[in-house]
Structure formats: C-alpha cells, structure tokens
Amino acid sequence: MAQISTPPGIELSTATHTFLDQPQQLFIDGTWTNAASGETFDTINPATGELLARVPLADASDVDQAVAAARAALAGKWGQINGEQRAQQLWRIADLLDANVDHLAEIETLDNGKPFRVSRYDVIFAARHFRYYAGWAGKLEGSTVPVSIPNQFVYTRREPMGVVGLIIPWNFPLLMAAWKLAPALAAGNTTILKPAEQTPLSALRLGVLLQEAGLPDGVVNIVTGPGLPTGAAITEHMDVDKVAFTGSTAIGRKVMAAAANSNLKRISLELGGKSPNVIFADADITNAAKGAAWAVFSTAGQECVAGSRLFVERAVYDQVLDGLTLQAERIRVGNGFDKVHVGPIITETQLDRVMSYIESGKASGAQVVSGGERLGDELANGYFLRPTIFAHEDDSLDIVREEIFGPVVAVTPFDDWDELVSRANTTEYGLAAGVWTRDVAKAHRFAHAVQAGTVWINGYGLFDAAAPFGGYKQSGFGREMGKEALELYTQVKTVWVGV
Numbered sequence: 001m002a003q004i005s006t007p008p009g010i011e012l013s014t015a016t017h018t019f020l021d022q023p024q025q026l027f028i029d030g031t032w033t034n035a036a037s038g039e040t041f042d043t044i045n046p047a048t049g050e051l052l053a054r055v056p057l058a059d060a061s062d063v064d065q066a067v068a069a070a071r072a073a074l075a076g077k078w079g080q081i082n083g084e085q086r087a088q089q090l091w092r093i094a095d096l097l098d099a100n101v102d103h104l105a106e107i108e109t110l111d112n113g114k115p116f117r118v119s120r121y122d123v124i125f126a127a128r129h130f131r132y133y134a135g136w137a138g139k140l141e142g143s144t145v146p147v148s149i150p151n152q153f154v155y156t157r158r159e160p161m162g163v164v165g166l167i168i169p170w171n172f173p174l175l176m177a178a179w180k181l182a183p184a185l186a187a188g189n190t191t192i193l194k195p196a197e198q199t200p201l202s203a204l205r206l207g208v209l210l211q212e213a214g215l216p217d218g219v220v221n222i223v224t225g226p227g228l229p230t231g232a233a234i235t236e237h238m239d240v241d242k243v244a245f246t247g248s249t250a251i252g253r254k255v256m257a258a259a260a261n262s263n264l265k266r267i268s269l270e271l272g273g274k275s276p277n278v279i280f281a282d283a284d285i286t287n288a289a290k291g292a293a294w295a296v297f298s299t300a301g302q303e304c305v306a307g308s309r310l311f312v313e314r315a316v317y318d319q320v321l322d323g324l325t326l327q328a329e330r331i332r333v334g335n336g337f338d339k340v341h342v343g344p345i346i347t348e349t350q351l352d353r354v355m356s357y358i359e360s361g362k363a364s365g366a367q368v369v370s371g372g373e374r375l376g377d378e379l380a381n382g383y384f385l386r387p388t389i390f391a392h393e394d395d396s397l398d399i400v401r402e403e404i405f406g407p408v409v410a411v412t413p414f415d416d417w418d419e420l421v422s423r424a425n426t427t428e429y430g431l432a433a434g435v436w437t438r439d440v441a442k443a444h445r446f447a448h449a450v451q452a453g454t455v456w457i458n459g460y461g462l463f464d465a466a467a468p469f470g471g472y473k474q475s476g477f478g479r480e481m482g483k484e485a486l487e488l489y490t491q492v493k494t495v496w497v498g499v
C-alpha cells in the first residue's frame with residue numbers, strides 16, 4: 001500500500017489505497033495507457049508535501065490519439081443515440097458519483113488539500129450537475145422560422161459542436177470537470193478532458209466510473225500533463241472543434257491566440273477575478289462580516305470569485321473590520337482530514353506568490369489587521385497560510401488590483417454611491433460581486449450597476465447547476481451552468497426546405 005500520511009485517527013478507505021497503489025495512466029479510446037514518451041510528473045499532497053502519485057505526462061502525440069478517438073466516437077454509436085439515451089448515461093454517471101462520494105472526496109482532499117467535508121460537497125454537486133444536464137439531453141429543440149420567401153419551410157437544429165477539449169484548473173478539480181463534461185455530453189459531443197497538473201487524480205478516478213457507466217469508448221478521453229505541452233496540444237489542435245477553458249486570464253489569452261492561430265475553434269473562457277464585496281451601513285453587520293470572511297477565506301481564497309476587495313460604508317468600517325478579524329481568527333486552517341475550515345495553498349510556488357503579495361502590501365503601506373504569515377509546527381511541511389486582512393485607502397496597490405488567489409482581503413471604506421460604483425468597477429475583471437444591505441432597492445441598484453457576471457445579495461459564493469455563471473470583461477466569456485451552458489456545446493444549423 002502507498003504510504004500516505006493522514007492525521008492521527010484518520011484511515012483512508014481501501015478503495016483509495018488501491019487507487020493510489022496502481023500505476024496512473026491516460027484514458028484514451030476506452031483504454032488505460034502510458035504516455036507515448038513514457039514520461040511522468042509528480043502530484044503532491046499540499047497538506048504534507050508528500051508524493052501522492054506519478055502521473056503520465058501526455059504530449060502532442062497522446063493528444064492526437066485522444067482527438068482521433070473522440071472523432072471516431074462522434075462518428076460511431078454515440079453520434080447515433082438519442083437524447084433520452086444520453087440522459088440515461090448521465091444519470092448512471094451521477095449515480096456512480098453518489099455511490100463513491102467518500103472515496104472520491106478522499107482523493108480530492110489528498111490531491112487538492114480542501115477539507116474533506118468540502119470535497120464531499122464537490123462530489124455531490126458534480127452528481128447534481130450530471131442529473132441537471134441529463135434533463136436537457138432530450139430537450140435541445142430547434143425552431144421553425146417564418147421567412148419572407150414564399151414556398152420555403154425553414155427550421156433550425158441544435159447540433160453538437162463535435163470534438164471538445166475541456167481544460168480544468170486545480171481549485172475544483174472534479175466539480176469543474178462536471179461543469180464542462182455534463183453539458184458537453186448532454187449535447188452529444190465527444191471530449192478530451194485535461195485536469196490541472198496539480199490535481200489530476202480525481203479526473204482519472206472519474207474515468208473508471210465513466211467506463212462503469214457504460215459510456216462508449218472515446219466519448220471521454222482523459223489526458224494528464226501541464227499547460228505545455230499537454231494543454232497547448234489541445235488548444236492548437238486542428239481537429240478540436242471547441243475548447244472550454246477555466247483558469248487564469250493570462251492563460252486564457254494564450255488559449256484564444258491558439259484558437260485564432262489554428263482552426264478558429266470555438267472557445268469559452270472562465271478566467272480570473274478581483275471581485276468587489278460591499279457592506280452598506282444598514283446591513284446586518286454581524287452576518288455581513290461573517291459572509292465577507294467566508295467570501296474570501298473559504299478555499300483559502302483559491303477561487304476565481306473570491307470577494308477579495310471589500311468595500312465598507314465608513315460609518316460601520318471599524319465595526320466590520322473588528323467582526324471580520326474575529327471571524328478570520330476563528331478560522332481553523334490545517335490538514336483537510338482534520339476538523340478544519342480551510343486547507344492549504346495548492347503548491348509551494350503558489351504560497352510563495354501569495355506571500356510576495358503580502359510583502360508588497362506591507363511595503364506599500366497597507367495595514368495588516370490580521371494574519372500575514374505561514375503556519376509552522378506540525379503544518380510546516382504543507383503550504384498553509386493564515387487568513388490575512390489588509391486595511392487600505394489606495395486602490396492602486398497591487399494587492400487591490402491583482403488577483404492573488406490566496407486568503408488575502410483588502411478592506412477599504414467608501415463614502416458615497418458614485419464613488420463606490422466607480423471604484424468597484426475599476427478593475428479589468430468582472431466575474432462576481434456581493435452586496436450586503438437591508439435596503440432591497442439599493443441592493444438591486446448595485447446589482448445592476450456593477451460590471452460582473454454574478455451578483456450575490458446578502459450572501460456570497462452560491463452556485464447551482466441551473467444558475468448561469470461566467471465573466472464580464474477580462475473574466476472571460478460564455479456562461480457555464482443553466483441552459484446557457486448548452487449554447488457553449490451546440491451550434492445551430494438552419495435548414496431550408498422547398499415546399
């Protein structure tokens with residue numbers, strides 16, 4: 001059995017040990033295989049710094065094989081079955097996810113570090129995603145179109161895009177795979193899934209479940225490896241029809257360039273954020289402070305919607321800072337298998353990056369109200385950071401403008417409406433926003449004024465398979481979830497019939 005250390009009293013399931021003991025392989029055309037080059041890379045447990053597994057490093061030749069398998073599957077049985085049959089497949093996948101919640105959550109917590117309880121939710125939400133899109137599989141209707149030319153009957157069909165590349169980040173490895181796979185499969189596409197190199201394991205375990213669910217060979221192919229060469233081989237491929245990407249804005253630009261310079265494949269991009277969260281003086285302050293802490297510190301700030309810019313109406317500024325500090329200091333950070341609220345930062349490199357932002361914040365005169373340091377002692381081998389609160393009045397600071405992707409919030413007072421809206425919108429990003437107030441009209445006014453793809457009123461960070469999600473501005477384009485996601489994975493064909 002693999003020597004994976006867990007906190008005292010925590011035993012991993014036999015299924016997880018068995019999975020980690022076996023060699024990890026690529027999943028191409030229904031077959032488990034090594035990378036053609038034989039190369040591998042390491043995936044590390046961020047809570048302990050220990051090696052979890054060696055995983056094949058796919059290069060362009062492996063991606064070629066995966067694309068060929070996906071193309072063939074599209075032309076095969078999968079391309080012929082109807083929506084109801086695809087729905088049945090999706091339901092089977094959902095049932096298998098539900099039947100393996102604890103096992104998959106163990107893998108996710110080992111590989112990503114997030115608390116086990118949170119990993120379980122990710123698996124449960126992933127299953128819900130497959131069920132939600134199962135419901136759509138048989139309902140992808142076209143329309144009949146009245147035209148001005150006589151004796152013509154015109155109708156539209158909603159057809160799959162074809163072969164679709166799905167590139168996933170490390171913060172929600174299994175859930176984001178579901179965000180993309182479920183609508184892509186519901187619409188009848190075939191896919192190449194590339195998990196992030198930091199967290200490849202849950203996707204590989206999902207591959208086994210997809211086989212168990214009876215998905216035909218080649219419908220989902222799973223290739224593991226870093227952006228270069230693996231991700232780029234997908235985005236540059238001449239026979240990939242679409243890429244759905246979630247990751248940083250910098251890489252999103254590269255994905256778009258690769259699409260432009262290859263076959264003009266369709267792309268959808270869910271990118272970074274620097275989301276404003278606003279507390280008005282008339283809010284339930286205790287609740288708002290709690291919500292604001294959770295908006296940025298859950299997942300150690302490693303989520304694209306993190307409410308990392310907190311605007312507080314000046315009359316309650318000190319009160320909110322006190323409440324936020326109290327919350328931050330109560331947050332237990334540690335190994336995800338312990339009773340903790342928040343796990344580690346994903347890698348040492350990312351931790352160093354976050355620390356350098358904290359140093360730059362301090363150097364530029366922002367005040368550290370709480371946190372700011374790495375955790376040591378029994379957590380010293382992992383990549384743990386204390387939730388960090390900065391108070392500032394200068395929106396030009398790096399910690400205020402740039403996405404940190406760590407547990408760092410920049411809190412600032414505001415005095416009036418126009419100032420608030422202008423400052424909230426002064427960012428290249430536009431993924432999400434929050435607003436806390438008891439004044440319903442003001443809440444909606446802000447929701448309409450803020451340039452963001454999702455706005456939460458008196459809450460933060462809620463998602464549902466039915467609710468569309470995506471960015472304004474440089475946070476990307478295309479909407480995942482809801483019926484909108486089906487637009488990403490289908491194209492409309494218009495048919496003219498002389499009658």
Ligand code: ADP
Pocket residue numbers: 167168169170171194195196197225226227228230231232235246247248249251252254255
């Ligand atoms: P993060 O900030 O979450 O690490 P990245 O944008 O670096 O985000 O990575 C998100 C996903 O994009 C990962 O699966 C990564 O391997 C992949 N990726 C990174 N670089 C490229 C690239 N040049 N082309 C395609 N995919 C890439």
